[in-house]
Amino acid sequence: IKDFCQLTAEKKLDGILCTVWDDCSVHLETVWRGLYDFALFSWNYEDIPAEKAHALFRHRFFSPFLAPAVNEFQDSLETALSFWDTALVIGGDRENYHKDFKLLELPDISDPGSWTVRNSGRLQQAALNVRRYDTIKSRISRSMQLAERNVYALSVMYRINELQVYPAKLLLLLETFDKATAAGKNAAAAKLLDYVNTFGDIRAQLEKVF
Numbered sequence: 001i002k003d004f005c006q007l008t009a010e011k012k013l014d015g016i017l018c019t020v021w022d023d024c025s026v027h028l029e030t031v032w033r034g035l036y037d038f039a040l041f042s043w044n045y046e047d048i049p050a051e052k053a054h055a056l057f058r059h060r061f062f063s064p065f066l067a068p069a070v071n072e073f074q075d076s077l078e079t080a081l082s083f084w085d086t087a088l089v090i091g092g093d094r095e096n097y098h099k100d101f102k103l104l105e106l107p108d109i110s111d112p113g114s115w116t117v118r119n120s121g122r123l124q125q126a127a128l129n130v131r132r133y134d135t136i137k138s139r140i141s142r143s144m145q146l147a148e149r150n151v152y153a154l155s156v157m158y159r160i161n162e163l164q165v166y167p168a169k170l171l172l173l174l175e176t177f178d179k180a181t182a183a184g185k186n187a188a189a190a191k192l193l194d195y196v197n198t199f200g201d202i203r204a205q206l207e208k209v210f
Contacts, residue, residue: 006047016042027210029153030160033057033074063148071146073139076132077157080164083129087122087167107178109185115178123175126168133165159206166202169195 004016018038020031036057037050051069059067091102104122107115116123140158144151173192180188 006041018042027156029156032061032150032153036061061150062143062154063146065146065148066143071139071143073136073143074157076136077161077164080129080132080136080161083125084164084167087126087171107174113179116175119171123171126171129168130165130172133161133168136161155209159209162202163206166199
């Protein structure tokens, strides 16, 4: 956004068209920051860093209390959604049409531990995303208490965060199942199934807010 607006200002063009892209959500509440950034840079261009622009957005859109950087969560949420998008597939993605999607294979109970080795990088990202989820959840919850306006936007992003962490937690439970001893397989499988069964509620809560 900033680069295009800077180019428009330097070339003294009459204007620039703003488009909204569905990266990870069709909900308008997730793109307000981009629209505010576009307005900030296009109406009267000033070379300020993204962090300052986002602080101004939080100040104006939610509350002056949310301007400090400690309340930033949207960058982290966008990063988390990048993992969510392909966490359970090994071929294909949501942004492009594919005839077939290659889903991640499940652990082979006859070869315990091998699934974990093959997916070590993915599992590291999953663990990182769970930690990121906790931080995002804490910051959004605090923001909902301090916000003076547009709390609904925060509610939408709170539910998106609850959805995006689902595959990360699922992967870690699959890892636990894969590494479990024969005696512990049933308990690990039960925990895995219990978590799978929570998806209906996660979806229902998201749809209720949306």
